[in-house]
Amino acid sequence: MxxxxxxxxxxxxxxxAKKESGLRGALKGLLFPDKKVxxxxxxxxxxxxxxxxxxxxxxxxxxxxxxxxxxxxxxxxxxxxxxxxxxxxxxxxxxxxxxxxxxxxxxxxxxxxxxxxxxxxxxxxxxxxxxxxxxxxxxxxxxxxxxxxxxxxxxxxxxxxxxxxxxxxxxxxxxxxxxxxxxxxxxxxxxxxxxxxxxxxxxxxxxxxxxxxxxxxxxxxxxxxxxxxxxxxxxxxxxxxxxxxxGKLTPRRMLVIDLQEPRDDLTHPAAEIVKQEGLKVWYQFEKSRISAAELIADLSRKLPIQDLSVKEPDIEDAIREVYKGPSA
Ligand SMILES: Nc1ncnc2c1ncn2[C@@H]1O[C@H](COP(=O)(O)OP(=O)(O)OP(=O)(O)O)[C@@H](O)[C@H]1O
Ligand SMILES: [Mg+2]
CATH class of the missing domain: 3.40.50.300 (P-loop containing nucleotide triphosphate hydrolases)
Known part of the structure; x- marks a missing residue:
């Protein structure tokens, strides 16, 4: 088509017009405007x-x-x-x-x-x-x-x-x-x-x-x-x-868990703990590295989980990535 x-x-x-600072610059700009493209x-x-x-x-x-x-x-x-x-x-x-x-x-x-x-x-x-x-x-x-x-x-x-x-x-x-x-x-x-x-x-x-x-x-x-x-x-x-x-811009997802009691063996090799507040823990993970189901299964084997949620990236996350520019 x-x-x-x-x-x-x-x-x-x-x-x-290119502006220069100060009175002298302003006057100069008025008389001999300096152009830039x-x-x-x-x-x-x-x-x-x-x-x-x-x-x-x-x-x-x-x-x-x-x-x-x-x-x-x-x-x-x-x-x-x-x-x-x-x-x-x-x-x-x-x-x-x-x-x-x-x-x-x-x-x-x-x-x-x-x-x-x-x-x-x-x-x-x-x-x-x-x-x-x-x-x-x-x-x-x-x-x-x-x-x-x-x-x-x-x-x-x-x-x-x-x-x-x-x-x-x-x-x-x-x-x-x-x-x-x-x-x-x-x-x-x-x-x-x-x-x-x-x-x-x-x-x-x-x-x-x-x-x-x-x-x-x-x-x-x-x-x-x-x-x-x-x-x-x-x-x-x-x-x-x-x-x-x-999918392309935001390969990472977030898993948030609520624990029943404080624990210190929270780490997982395929996920990064990005935040922790009281009994709440935020794990960030790459979709390509581990699935949400696997991560949840692994964590629930060792931790007493009260509640959990998985946050999918949305258009806002994707656009934030673009506006930020290429990451270092
Ligand atoms: N008439 C103009 N004279 C000089 N520079 C201009 C003129 N119009 C736009 N620009 C410059 O060109 C660039 C693009 O401007 P443009 O208005 O297209 O942006 P935009 O994407 O529509 O932004 P916004 O979301 O703020 O509306 C900016 O750096 C702006 O300063
Ligand atoms: Mg505009």
């Missing part, structure tokens, strides 16, 4: 198939928003190539915009002074959406996002959660086949987050929309994404199915 998005070795350099994105490649929901994640400053802006044609890469639905966003922004829906959680594409419904109508004209398509879409979007309650409210009076639902609808009015979401759940309460996630799933299921999602909320990732592309310092550091990433 042809990829919907094909990104090859893109680089984005920003030129920023920062690489916001430093050679990123990936390709995305139709219907995928991909989490594009990484720590602050990793290059996520810069990538999304290049994919949507807002920014031009310094080098490298991008194809979205076969189109270069830089060569033909107009054509690519018809294929894309974009939501930046930090900012709105609605019009503050208009009612929500009027904002949609204006977008219909700007995007030249066929009236029947528009009406059908708006009906469906109203139903899924429950927009009726505030469709006649001026955008400036909407709560953040309502505004985000409005923004998502706005991004889908022209039936795009790809949706870029940059932190769509930022600042929302649990219920609003749930509404947004259900909407994303619905659009993917009903319309086969391909989704690229940037977020710092790991519940978004866990509930929505099949695959993660993790970036750090402008480069892709991991790319794969979530389960595989967890």
């Amino acid at each position: 042809a990829a919907v998005i094909e990104v090859k070795d893109i680089v984005k350099e920003y030129v920023v 920062v690489r916001g994105v430093d050679g990123i490649s990936f390709s995305i198939q139709p219907g995928e929901i991909v989490g594009y994640i990484g720590p602050n400053g990793a290059g996520k928003s810069t990538t999304i802006k290049m994919l949507t044609g807002i920014l031009h890469p310094t080098s490298g190539s991008i194809r979205v639905c076969g189109i270069s966003p830089q060569a033909d922004r107009k054509a690519v915009v018809r294929k894309l829906g974009v939501v930046f959680g930090q900012r709105t594409q609605l019009y503050w002074d208009l009612r929500l419904g009027e904002s949609f109508e204006l977008l219909r004209r700007i995007y030249q959406i066929d009236v029947s398509v528009y009406e059908e879409n708006l009906n469906e979007l109203s139903r899924v996002l429950r927009l009726e309650e505030f469709i006649d409210t001026p955008v400036r009076q909407l709560s953040l959660g309502q505004r985000m639902r409005g923004d998502l609808a706005a991004a889908m009015l022209h039936s795009p086949s790809v949706l870029f979401l940059d932190e769509p759940t930022i600042g929302l309460d649990a219920e609003a987050k749930h509404a947004i996630r259900s909407f994303i799933k619905e659009m993917n299921r009903l319309r086969g929309v391909t989704v690229i999602l940037t977020t710092h909320d790991l519940d978004d990732v866990e509930q929505l994404c099949d695959r993660l592309v993790i970036v750090n310092h402008g480069k892709v550091v991991e790319d794969g199915p979530i389960d595989a990433l967890i």
Whole structure:
């Protein structure tokens, strides 16, 4: 199948003023600004198939928003190539915009002074959406996002959660086949987050929309994404199915036991005691070295165990490993 998005070795350099300290430095900077080049994105490649929901994640400053802006044609890469639905966003922004829906959680594409419904109508004209398509879409979007309650409210009076639902609808009015979401759940309460996630799933299921999602909320990732592309310092550091990433990045598991009485023969050759508090002991062990069942069997032969639990690493543990960087 042809990829919907094909990104090859893109680089984005920003030129920023170099600041020197002190008054003299500030004045010098004002008169003879010293420039330096920062690489916001430093050679990123990936390709995305139709219907995928991909989490594009990484720590602050990793290059996520810069990538999304290049994919949507807002920014031009310094080098490298991008194809979205076969189109270069830089060569033909107009054509690519018809294929894309974009939501930046930090900012709105609605019009503050208009009612929500009027904002949609204006977008219909700007995007030249066929009236029947528009009406059908708006009906469906109203139903899924429950927009009726505030469709006649001026955008400036909407709560953040309502505004985000409005923004998502706005991004889908022209039936795009790809949706870029940059932190769509930022600042929302649990219920609003749930509404947004259900909407994303619905659009993917009903319309086969391909989704690229940037977020710092790991519940978004866990509930929505099949695959993660993790970036750090402008480069892709991991790319794969979530389960595989967890398994690869966090080979260690934790066994916690509660003893019936204090003991001092706690050690096991295949596990490391990482913590001990009263009668509670935490063992860390490598999955590949010993199974949880074996470890439990060994320990219970020599220790009076009251209770125990095994903690599987989750997506949060995996991501912490990546952000930490390669371990020494
Ligand atoms: N307009 C700009 N001018 C100069 N440098 C920029 C500009 N925009 C981004 N950068 C730099 O490029 C790098 C990547 O920024 P980007 O906004 O893409 O990160 P991000 O992954 O979206 O981070 P966050 O999670 O904080 O949103 C950062 O070092 C940032 O300071
Ligand atoms: Mg960002």
